[in-house]
Amino acid sequence: MDASRAGARLTVDLGAIRANYRQLANMSRASCAAVMKADAYGLGMEQVAPALALEGCKVFFTAHLQEAIALRQLVPEHCLIYVLHGPPPGTARDFFQYDLTPVLNDPGQLQEWRALALKLGRELPAAIQFDTGMSRMGFAPSDLAALGSRSDWLAGVRPTLVMSHLACADEPDSPMNEAQRRRFNTLRELLPGVPASLANSSGVFLGPEYHYDLLRPGAALYGINPQPGRPNPLRQAVSLHARVVQVRTVRDGDVVGYGAHHVCAGERQIATVAVGYADGWQRSLSGRGQAAIDDVIVPVVGRVSMDSMGIDVTGIPAERVVPGAELELMGATLPVDEVAALAGTIGYEVLTRLGSRFHRRYV
Numbered sequence: 001m002d003a004s005r006a007g008a009r010l011t012v013d014l015g016a017i018r019a020n021y022r023q024l025a026n027m028s029r030a031s032c033a034a035v036m037k038a039d040a041y042g043l044g045m046e047q048v049a050p051a052l053a054l055e056g057c058k059v060f061f062t063a064h065l066q067e068a069i070a071l072r073q074l075v076p077e078h079c080l081i082y083v084l085h086g087p088p089p090g091t092a093r094d095f096f097q098y099d100l101t102p103v104l105n106d107p108g109q110l111q112e113w114r115a116l117a118l119k120l121g122r123e124l125p126a127a128i129q130f131d132t133g134m135s136r137m138g139f140a141p142s143d144l145a146a147l148g149s150r151s152d153w154l155a156g157v158r159p160t161l162v163m164s165h166l167a168c169a170d171e172p173d174s175p176m177n178e179a180q181r182r183r184f185n186t187l188r189e190l191l192p193g194v195p196a197s198l199a200n201s202s203g204v205f206l207g208p209e210y211h212y213d214l215l216r217p218g219a220a221l222y223g224i225n226p227q228p229g230r231p232n233p234l235r236q237a238v239s240l241h242a243r244v245v246q247v248r249t250v251r252d253g254d255v256v257g258y259g260a261h262h263v264c265a266g267e268r269q270i271a272t273v274a275v276g277y278a279d280g281w282q283r284s285l286s287g288r289g290q291a292a293i294d295d296v297i298v299p300v301v302g303r304v305s306m307d308s309m310g311i312d313v314t315g316i317p318a319e320r321v322v323p324g325a326e327l328e329l330m331g332a333t334l335p336v337d338e339v340a341a342l343a344g345t346i347g348y349e350v351l352t353r354l355g356s357r358f359h360r361r362y363v
């Protein structure tokens with residue numbers, strides 16, 4: 001698609017993603033995996049996964065089986081693909097066929113996988129996840145009490161990884177981190193000698209005692225700050241530039257956008273740009289969002305519409321804001337975390353909502 005035909009241009013910097021991977025991998029003696037769920041956090045798994053494989057990444061995680069089947073064709077055969085949600089009922093065969101490794105989260109999933117192992121007469125690999133306090137996924141203490149009394153609870157399954165997930169890794173002072181780590185250490189004793197993994201992006205920054213054998217970053221690879229409130233050590237990987245559709249001079253008292261909520265004080269220049277909530281640009285940025293042109297920050301005024309929104313560009317040289325000109329909505333001047341803060345959400349949601357109407361470019 002021709003860039004000028006789209007409302008906005010999304011640029012994904014694969015070099016920055018590779019550099020972020022290298023930086024995270026160099027922080028630890030543990031191996032470093034890459035989390036690919038939600039189409040590589042909205043940036044495009046098809047491009048991101050091979051780039052990370054070239055950077056030396058050998059272990060990938062997806063959330064769903066469907067994502068993993070797509071990923072299988074994108075990375076070399078020797079790469080290990082884990083599916084975080086495990087095998088839904090009736091899907092064990094698919095895992096086997098596409099050489100995918102399930103993360104087993106409860107006795108039902110274990111049973112699903114063991115049944116296939118029994119049928120095939122061979123051991124099948126799996127990661128075992130323990131719930132150490134998040135109450136989201138993984139064997140709960142009650143599951144283990146029921147199973148653990150039987151020494152053969154894993155028969156037919158060859159555990160390749162024991163893992164858990166931190167609830168508060170982005171809050172280094174939270175007592176949850178240490179509590180979960182201790183519980184994880186206790187539970188790991190059920191699987192002696194099996195490689196372990198606990199740290200997501202923020203977890204990597206909690207220190208080496210959280211690293212174990214495998215790091216599992218997602219967000220930090222894509223430029224989201226793993227240490228909110230502190231300088232971001234990673235590189236920005238995404239930029240979004242919106243095209244100006246129209247510019248108009250409005251008079252004192254004129255209103256902008258649905259609901260007529262923004263009332264102009266004095267004569268203003270309003271640029272309408274071609275990005276709206278249908279592009280995943282959060283509607284909560286109405287009257288709060290920002291854009292940048294030549295490093296000057298200008299405000300979003302009025303409500304974000306489905307396909308457009310108003311930007312007050314008063315004071316910007318007229319020749320810089322003409323139909324077809326571009327304003328940065330996210331990138332070097334407006335990092336993803338800042339956009340998220342203005343929208344009242346987190347960088348994860350800003351990225352994973354990015355729509356399909358943009359002209360996408362990978363550099």
Ligand SMILES: *Cc1c(COP(=O)(O)O)cnc(C)c1O
Pocket residue numbers: 035037084164165199200201202216217218219220
């Ligand atoms: C999403 C996810 C990750 C990656 O988390 P980030 O915060 O994006 O680094 C790691 N492990 C599990 C289980 C996840 O669900």
